[in-house]
Amino acid sequence: MKKRFLAAAGLMALAACLSGCQGSQGTAASTNGGEAASDTSAASDEDKTLTLWIFLNPESTEDARSIVLKNIVEKYNDENENGYQVVVESMNWDKIETAAIQAAAANTGPDIINFFSDYLQTHIEGGTVQPMTQYAEEFIASMPDYLHTADSLKIGGEIYGLPWETRVYVNWYRKDIYETLPNSLDELVEMAAEKTDERGLGFALGLSEGSSASTFMESFIPWIHSAGGELLDPDGKPLFNSDAGVRVLNTMKALYDSGAMDNSVLSMTLDDVQDGFKAGTIYGISVGSHRASTLYNSDLAENFVSAPIPGFESGTPAPALVAGQTLALGKYCKNTDAAFDFITYFFSEETQIEFLKANSMTVRSSLYDNPDVQALENYDDLAAWNEYASTGTMTVHPDDYAELSVSLVKAAQEVIFNGADPKEQLDSVAAWYNEKHGF
Amino acid sequence: MKKGSEKEVTGKYANVPAYIGLILLACITLAPLLWALSTSLKIPSEVIQFPPTVIPSILDFSNYYKVLFASNFMTYFRNSIVVTGVSLLISTILSMHCAYAVARFDIPHKNALMFGILMTSMIPTVALLIPLYIMAVRLNLYNTRLWLILIYTGWRTPVLTWMMRGFFEQIPKELEEAAMIDGCSKVKAFYTVILPISQTALASSALLTAVYVWNDFLVSFTFVTDEKLKMLSVGLYSYVTQYGIQWGELMAAVCLSIIPIIILFVCLQKRFVAGMAAGAVKG
Amino acid sequence: MTAEKKTRRWKDKWISIIFVAPTILLILFVSIVPMVIAFRTSLHDTNYGEILGFVGLKHYKQILLTGDGWNNIFNTILYAMGSLAVVIPLGVMAAVGLNNKLKCVTLLRTLIILPWVLSQTVVALLWKWLLNGNFGPVSYVWFALTGEKADFFNTAWIARITVILVNVWFTFPIVLILTLAALQSIPLDLFEAAKVDGASRRDLFWKITLPMIKPTILTAVVMQSMEYFSMVTLIFVMTAGGPFDATETISLRAFKEGFTYWHLGLGSAFSIVIFVMNILFSLIYVRILRNKED
Secondary structure, eight states: OHHHHHHHHHHHHHHHHHHHHHHHHHHHHHHHHHHGGGSHHHHHHHOOEEEEEESOOTTOOSSHHHHHHHHHHHHHHHHOTTOOEEEEEEOOGGGHHHHHHHHHHTTOOOSEEEEEGGGHHHHHHTTOEEOOHHHHHHHHHTOTTBSSOHHHHEETTEEOOEEOOBEEEEEEEETTTOSSOOSBHHHHHHHHHHHOOSSOBSOOOOOOSGGGGHHHHHHHHHHHHHTTOOSBOTTSOBOTTSHHHHHHHHHHHHHHHTTSSOGGGGGOOHHHHHHHHHHTSBSEEEEEGGGHHHHTSSTTGGGEEEEOOBBSSTTOBOOOOEEOEEEEEETTOSOHHHHHHHHHGGGSHHHHHHHHHTTOBOSBGGGGGOHHHHTSTTHHHHHHHHHHHTTSOBOOOOTTHHHHHHHHHHHHHHHHHHOOOHHHHHHHHHHHHHHHHTO | OHHHHHHHHHHHHHHHHHHHHHHHHHHHHHHHHHHHHHHHTSOHHHHSOSSOOSSOSSOOOHHHHHHHHSSSHHHHHHHHHHHHHHHHHHHHHHHHHHHHHHHHSOOTTHHHHHHHHHHHTTSOHHHHHHHHHHHHHHTTOTTOHHHHHHHHHHHHHHHHHHHHHHHHHHSOTHHHHHHHHTTOOHHHHIIIIIGGGGHHHHHHHHHHHHHHHHHOOHHHHHHOOOGGGOOHHHHHHTTEETTEEOHHHHHHHHHHHTHHHHHHHHHHHHHHHHTHHHHHHHO | OHHHHHHHHHHHHHHHHHHHHHHHHHHIIIIIHHHHHHHHHHTEEEETTEEEEEOTTHHHHHHHTSHHHHHHHHHHHHHHHHHHHHHHHHHHHHHHHHTSOOTTHHHHHHHHHGGGGSOHHHHHHHHHHHTOTTTOHHHHHHHHHHSSOOOSSSSHHHHHHHHHHHHHHHHHHHHHHHHHHHHHTSOHHHHHHHHHTTOOHHHIIIIIIHHHHHHHHHHHHHHHHHHHHHOOHHHHHHTTTOSTTTTOOHHHHHHIIIIISOOHHHHHHHHHHHHHHHHHHHHHHHHHHHHHHO
């Protein structure tokens, strides 16, 4: 009896190993390709697959953008003359950097990679992407209504990625609670404090260091710009420990001191802030335009209204913070011609309109005049965001942006909740950052 | 017979605190899970509603529908079953042999060897990922189930070996000696006498591995990017999407994903209940 | 006779090698080799995945000579010991309870063990949501009862305790399972003999049950302590180390340094520190439990 059981178990194990190996053969192509990437010409004769790493999953039909991606891939696979086949390997958005840098350490990686523009420098320094300057310059020239210019995308004289989507960070309010919207940050503090009641907070900033403190930075940067300051200078040296930086932290502290928000925001990430707003326990938040459709999935949606982030000067909004999903050529790309050809499929008017319908803001400004787009239900929102977006540009962050963000949010936490001196805190972050980079 | 009835009489009163304690404990463990179940049956706008509702006002199965049919759930599910099944078989087989040899054979530096084996499970997984990644690419095992199985098996075997060794050492040597007098070899005695009474240990080991592999995220995420080979934990994580957490779908996926482990548990727990080891010693 | 003995010994030797070798080889391959590479990495400067010049103990100094590093170590020990202090008694008590001949014991056992089958990510997300100060259901009940807003993650010590309790909720079932398996392999005649001698239920527990399951408890303590020392996801998702670094354990720091900030050298050094702590603590547990025995 027992022997038979063991024999059966052994057989099963063997069978599974074999199936495991089969799986490997099926996909060995992509791995081989990555390794053999150094001699491009030899590999391209045999291997016609291009892998794409992206956060969207064409196998899942839930997110409208996934369906658009699926169509792009199918169209390219049908149309391209050399018989290349794009294979999508989707992964969660906050894992793409990890996966790509790990792969780069082993001298392999995808042919095409999609990431969020904040991490462009991280990918360059991490060795996961290669320049696409020649392709990009030519392509941008053929697309006059593209939001970015070839020069604005250049880093050290080279273009590494093309944003195909754009988003702008805006404030959201409950219009049943805010009769008028604040015109300046000081007014925001004042009004938000008034609106706070036992059910909810007047306004909340997510001050957790979770998700690399991204939600804090999405307020900190526009605010510091509005105060006439900068995060870093063009060489990457810290400028945030200026009067402008101090003013920003003091204003954030005023939100807490005035009771507009309480210490629960200390542990809040973007998702928590957003869910609180949807649940009706927070009356004002700052969230990117790309989250609109998620926000509207609430019983309170009819009371939600978005507006530019107010600035320090009454009536002048803070300069917009703009970012977007970006496509790039993998460092170990087998065939850059074919890969770039695929990338261009994301930018056709038709595709961009599809993405607009799926609530991704387009990078082609002329599409706002397109009748199909104007007929969209959320056209007014889109147009307003687009207009606000033009007051700012996409910033290129340093490769250790995540680390800097976490240090900054910790300084802000000390100032806001523990009464530390803002200047001292910002200075110590700047000193650490200077030392780290040998400035 | 007399003994049994006596036990029942005293038991009736003595078990009351046990009941109370256990039911209380069950409530604590269950409440969050019931909340998850309730969430999975709510429509999106009700999920984030304040004050929250305990029972969904409308029972809505669309979350389950989306998880099952609008994603690659079934592929992930199958991969998880295959990898978990094979890993638990191999790790149990390897560790039971190793543990038995250590417990019953004369092996030089036995204790040092055992401590060495155990030590390998003390290194945190985060340190091993990058070296293993580079090895996988060199060996052309990247994006294969085989690599996942090797890693899971190699990481789980030390603890299992350690556990089973303790178990085998508790078994009186007389059992095998009796069998060997009957003409069995030591190996045959292991398979025919020891293993049948070791079912509690084998079941525990299988369960331990199953839960570990089923829930692991880091390994399956790091070494597999191919959609066709992805495991459930990675697929599940993708419900924590770009636009905020889709609570309803996430919870539906969680509820579906724990079913196989519960089934496995219910099947294996009979082994616990049977109390084979105790019975064998007695007889 | 002697010849037979010799062949037998020779045969035993080969059998033991065949039984042990596959395990050793596999462990060598997937644990020891990468571990050596990780140790080597910890002695070098790194730039993303690239290993640069040798820097000796620089990273270890960075850990052991700074307040940050010791704060991480303190948090780790607190987290592991705090969790063990609740998990072990709770797991053993529940197992003893479930070992009784109760009605619906199978159902109760299954229900109590359920949290164990969840993954760390799911547990962390679920509890973070339940305990959210602004819209979580637990907070709602708390508010309804006390009239005050609940605060689970925003004060250092409360956050530490919250994280430990969630960890307990999620990991005590494994101790329960191990103990239960051990309890059921205790020969019943031991109890019967003791009962004949007139031992009370309490005596049975302290004099027979506990000594018999002691090896299992030791296993559970070592296993769980290793797991708690190395735990990342649960804490990372729930608090990301905050507030004010109160829940930042070494493993969390190792993960952040390695995979968020890409300081692989420093991250590897943190991992090696965890490894050393695991060994130290395992030795301490074994020593304590052995001494008690004597």
